[in-house]
Amino acid sequence: MTALRLFLPGDWLSVWRILEPVFRAGETYPYSPNIxxxxxxxxxxxxxxxxxxxxxxxxxxxxTYYIKPNPLLVATKEPRHDLHTFTAIPQLNGVLLNVYF
Known part of the structure; x- marks a missing residue:
């Protein structure tokens, strides 16, 4: 059974093995392929x-996935109902899953 838990420092190498090929492909995230x-x-x-x-x-x-404030919401001075408060961008076995909260 798959379980979700907070990242622990010892998880980093496994997380990096998942993320690196995705970042290098340069097709999914706004990070440089040379990150x-x-x-x-x-x-x-x-x-x-x-x-x-x-x-x-x-x-x-x-x-893996992270949660952070939506930059569009943070940059907006007036409340907007069409913007999500948090965005989670999970990877499961190297497959991108978009989940919005």
Whole structure:
């Protein structure tokens, strides 16, 4: 069974193995395909409000997502009902899943 939990520092190498090929492809995220591992860690772990991982029965990291304020909402001075408060961008076995809250 797959479970979701908060990212732990020891998860990083597994998370990076999932994210690196996606970032290198340059087709999904607004990050440079040449992003370094250190830059990716800042963008995926340090900047978001929270980062989560999906783990399998043996504790292996199967996917990841983060939650951070929607930059469009933050930049808007007036409340807008068409903008989401948080966006989660999960990866599960390298497949992008878009989930909006």
């Amino acid at each position: 370094t591992e250190a830059e990716a860690r800042v963008a995926w772990i340090d900047v978001p409000a929270a980062t989560f991982v999906a783990v399998g029965d043996l504790g292996e990291v199967l996917g």
